[in-house]
Amino acid sequence: MAGAAQRKRTGSRTLVACISCKNRKLKCDEQVPACGCFVEDPLTKRHQPRNYLETLEQRVLLLEEQLRQAESGKASVPSPSSNTQSTFSDEISTTTVEGPLELDDLSSMIGTLSLNAAGAEPSYLGASSAFAFARFFKPSIRQAVASLPPEISSISRSSVHGLVSAAPEPCLLPDYQTAVQLSNAYFHNFHPQYPFLHEPTFRMWETVLEDPIEAMSSLGYDPVPLYFLNMVYAIGALLRPDLGYSAEQLYVSAMLYIDEIICNDNLECIQAILCCAAYSLRSSKGTSHWKLGGQALRQCVNLGYHRNQKRLRSMLDPLQRELQKRAFWSAYVMECSAAVMLGRPLSLHYQEIDAEFPIDIHESQISSAGIYGNLRSSPEDPPTIMTHAIHGFRIRALIGRIQTALYSDSTLKDATIRQALVQHLSDELEEWYKSRPPPMTPPKDGALAFFVSADWYEANYNYAVLQLFRPQITDMKGSVLDQTFLKCLTTSKNTCHIFRRQYFGKPMSYTWSAVHELFLAGLTYLYCLWMSPAARQISCHDQVSNTCMDCTMVLVILAERWPEAAPFRNIFEVLASRTMTMLSDSHQGKEVDPIVIGPESETYPEGLSQWMEGISDSGITTGVDWLLTRQAINRPNFSSPILSEAIIHNGLVYASGKIGLDxxxxxxxSDDVAEQTKTALGLLESVLIEAGSGLHKIIKCNIYLTNIADFAAMNTIYIATIPNPKPARVCVTVADLGRGAKVEIDCIAIVGTAITGTLSMAMALEELLDGPVMHGGSQLLGREDAYVKLWSKIFAARHDRPRLMKLLREATDGFVAITDAPGNCFVEELTEIYPDAQVICVTRDREKWWASWEAVTKEAGAGFLKILMAPVPGKRWYPTLVAQFSEQQEERFGPMTSARLDEHNEYVRQVTPASKFNMVELGQGWAPLCKILDLPVPTKPFPQANDADAVKGLELKIFREAAGRWLLVLGLPLTLAAGVWKYVVR
Structure with missing residues (x-):
């Protein structure tokens, strides 16, 4: 009835119990289904899954896409947006792994990463992939990786959620000036590596764009030039995103013309497929270039391009003959590179090829009418584009042969034969490297592709070396020579340095091959350090740190451009950290447990899929993104107009010299050199702690004495103060240090996260008092519903003192100390409840405190949290607490400003008995705290944490937890997620 009153729903709707639960008279617990979870349709009485309708919709989408592909011809190439359909079908297949199922967390994660890197690949990953190599890392390292917190996303990146995303729309061809810039980016950077197009022909098509009105009619509406114009510009847009053209839209525009090209068995069909593969090489979207390269290669074989043209008595004109050879070798090495990266068999073995390489001549000197000019016949002749392309074909074909001989041949058991094969391939590799032409001259606007850089040949040589010797260093049945480990160690280290040199601060384009090669080099470097005592012996701490830093920094850069690469960065960072710890232990004489393959679970570990789903979305890092910044440390009374007290850069802190000043x-x-040394080291420690480092992280120390006779006294204090292992050190005598100082000390140390917050104090008090500390943020976001609600009641009772005191006793009972809000809002009341307690105020830099506070309030006080967190136990009270805290602070101090730190400290001083009030500087470390509490100074470093970092990404984490609750409350089906989980487990 229109005027009838409607009953208001007071609670959330409970899911209807499934048939199994109904039969047992159980109420639905709204958890992940543990049975078939069929429900009965009220109209038809049919038994069907909860997500029956969604499944039908997904199936319709899939069938529609398959129908479009079937209608578009026998070799249709999907657009970037349609790749999600192929992802869905590929994911149904079962993961197979070469060799015994000896998987652990690390190898499972990297295996999944390799799948992601290939762009919706079928799930076979062979011996040359990063997945197979990761199986050799010991479970102790696996545990370090497993410590990364799981970030459970509501819908997987590879789920059918991607099916419903809007597809990009086709667009017009660019204006002539922009078109030339895009094509220049292609022909100057990509074409030298895969020269399957003829640039003069393309430039002839491009000139018609000078008159955009007549362009289409000038091209005769021919799909061939229209397709290749759009595809070249699409790839150019990937290389030059600054020009403002959408690569995806240009790609989709090209797809409008592809059907009429690939329906023919000819050269243009192969070139069209190779253009799609070229796009996928440099895009995180699109069909796998392994599939496309293999498709182009099979078409080449179908047309006989893999055979010698003289044997086939080809009657084609010179241009067609050369383009056929270029197309074949481009397709072969493209498929070969992808197959090696994924550890898959080659589609065509090298022994079955007798096609010649293309002739080495400038493109402008060849046409349909004939060849004009002389061929390059001597190494002394100036190299052409084809010189570099042919040398690239040779190394990639050689790497393919290494893959076939050492990884794919399961019949090769004889160690002697294998060693002879390795030696033969190694000789060929050395011959290739010696015969390399001079580096290419980079384009005027800078190199956008690794191939045209000066380091490309060395990087590929290193990659081939690692592929050649990696089976030997992972052979647990035989003994491995130290020189083999050292060769792999040096090679992988050089690769990390090369990638940093090329990608750091340069507009280099990113490819999955670059991610794979760098990540595999980094893994090999760490593996050698774990496995080989000889490798550890020649690797000093700073060398290993620099190498790991180079690899991490490039992975950071790659992940910034491609979020899908973030898991590679995160996993390597954890492994590198674990290796640095091992190396430090090794240098202290502790025994290093060698890495061996052990019997592990035959399935993916529990929670892996959720971890993998969330890791890219959340961009989890444990402290690497800040490596690319330069930060000055300048504290009051320590800074100077002519220098900074310390500079943080590239993961290190460089501290200025300290003398023994009060x-x-x-x-x-004092005039005593020992006292001056002790004071100088104390000042150094305080600035290092401020920078997030410490005396235990010093890697280099410089000491200056005015009299060498003071060396013994200085050295006694130094040995007693600096923890083991002692850093590298230089001690020199100088004429004068100023102010009458007898000693000055500076240092370089590894840096962590800078300390600014109460979380550091809470961790320190827990260590000293051996009990739980009530740190506001940790307790309010981690405790049960009733406890967090209790603090809301405390704020509400702030004007009712008897009730307030009773509730405060209840909330603080069992804690040895309190830090941070909300406890510090009730200092006067707490000193009355605990009259023997010491009250400690921390002096901090106001600007740093304010920046930390703003970050906390911005992340933790988001306005939408009250509604979002309503169904989440414990956290549902957090928005109310934030509002109550703000109200209480405004009542006491007025509006929030950067002066609040001083206002709060003054308030604490006034309400605290003078004998119990203490003011300390956090950067001073353990000493003042231990003096106040009358406790011995711990030997371990002072804790390092930061409140802003602790809550960074808080909104995202809360959103995920709350979203999961809301999904259950609203009854959205989760069977799709369960299907993805089953696939990952299989």
């Missing part, structure tokens, strides 16, 4: 008086603490 910072309060500005005079020397």
């Amino acid at each position: 910072t309060r008086t500005g005079t020397l603490v």
Whole structure:
């Protein structure tokens, strides 16, 4: 009835119990289904899954796409947006792994990463992939990787959610000036590596764009030039995103013309497929270039391009003959590179090929009418584009042969034969490297592709070396020579340095091959350090740190451009950290447990799929993104107009020299060199702690003495103060240090996260008092519903003192200390409840505190949280607490400003008995705390944490937890997620 009152729903709707639960008279617990979870349709009485309708919709989408592909011809190439359909069908297949199922967390993760890197690949990953190599890492390293917190996303990146995303629309061809810039990017950077197109022909098509009105009619509406114009510009847009053209839209525009090209068995069909493969090489979207390269190669074989043209007595004109050879070798090495990266068999073995390489001549000197000019016949002749292309064909074909001989041949058992084969391939590799032409001259606007850089030949040589010797260093049945480990160690280290040199601060384009090669080099480097005592012996701490830093930094850069590459960055960072710890232990004489293959679970570990789903979305890092910044540390009373107290850069802190000055008086603490040394080291420690480092992280120390006779006294203090292992050190005598100082000390140290927050103090108090500390953020976001609600009641009772005191006793019972809000809002009441307690105020730099506070309030006080967190136990009270805290602070101090730190400290001073009030500087470390509490100073470093970092990404984490609750409340089907999970487990 129109005027009838409607009953208001007071609670969330409970899911209808499935048939199995109904039969057992159980109420639906709204958890992940543990049975078939069929429900009965009320109209038809049919038994069907909860997500029956969604499944039908997904199936219709899939069938529609398959129908479009079937209608478009026998070799249709999907657009980037349609790749999600192929992803869906590919994911149904079962994961197979070469060799015994000895998988662990690390190898499972990297295996999944390799699948992602290929762009919706079928799930076979063979011996030359990063997945297979990761199986050799010991479970102790696996545990370090497993410590990364799981970030459970509501819908997987590879789920059918991608099916319903809007497809890009076709667009017009660019204006002539922009078109030339896009084509220049293609022909100057990509074409030298895969020269399957003829640039003069393309430039002839391109000139018609000078008159955009007559362009289409000038081209005769011919699909061939229209397709290749759009595809070249699409790839150019990937290389030059600054020009503002959408690569995806140009790609989709090209797809409008592809049907009329690929329906023919000819050269243009192969070139069209290779253009699609070229696009996928440089895009995180699109069909796998392994599939497309293999498709183009099979078409070449179908037309006989893999055979010698003289044997086939070809009657084609010179241009067609050369383009056929270029297309074949481009397709062969493209498929070969992808197959090696994924550890899959080659479609065509090298022994079955007798096609010649293309002739080495400038493109402008060849046409349908004939060849004009002389061929390059001597290494002394100036190299052409084809010189570099042919040398690239040779190395990739050689790497393919290494893959076939050492990884794919399951019949090769004889160690002697294998070693002879390795030696033969190694000789060929050395011959290739010696015969390399001079590096290419980069384009005027800079190199956008690795191939045209000066380091390409060395990088591919290193890659081939690692592919050649990696089976030997992972052979657990035989003994491995130290020189083999050292060769792999040096080679992988050089690769990391090369990639940093080329990708850091340069507009280099990104490819999955680059991610794979760098990641595999980094893994090999770490593996050699774990396996070989000889490798550890020649690797000092700073060398290993620099190499790991280079690899991590490039992976950071790659992940910034491609979020899909973020898991590679995160996993390598964890492995590198674990290796650095191992190396430090090794240098202290501790025994290193060698890495061996052990019997592991035959399935993917629990939670892996959720971890993998979330890791890219959330961009989890444990402290690497800040490596690319330069930060000055300048504290009051320590800074100077002519220098910074310390500079943080590239993962290191460079501290200026310290002498034995009393910072309060500005005079020397004593004339005694031992006292000056002790004070100087204390000042160094305080600035290192401020920078997130410490004495235990010093890697290089410089000491300056005015009299060598003071060396013994200085050295005694130094040995007693600096933890083991002692850093590298230089000690020199100088004429004068100023102010009458006898010693000055500076240092370089590894840096962590800078300390600014109460979380550091809470961690320190827990260590000293051996009990739980009530740190506001940790407790309010981690405790049960009733406890968090209790603090809301405390704020509400702030004007009812008897009730307030009762609730405060209840909330603080069992804790040894309190830090941070909300506890510090009730200092006066707490000193009355605990009259023997010491009250400690921390002096901090106001600007740093304010920046940290703003980050906390911005992330943790988002306005939408109250509604979003309503169904989440414990956290549902958090938005209310934030509002109550703000109200109480405004009542006491007025509007929030950067002066609040000083206002709060003054308030604490006034309400605290003078004998219990203490003011300390956090950067001073353990000493002041231990003095106040009358406790011995711990030997371990002072804790390092930061409140802003602790809540960074808080909204995202809360959103995921709350989203999961809301999905259950609203009854959305989760069977799709379960299907993805089953696939990953299989």
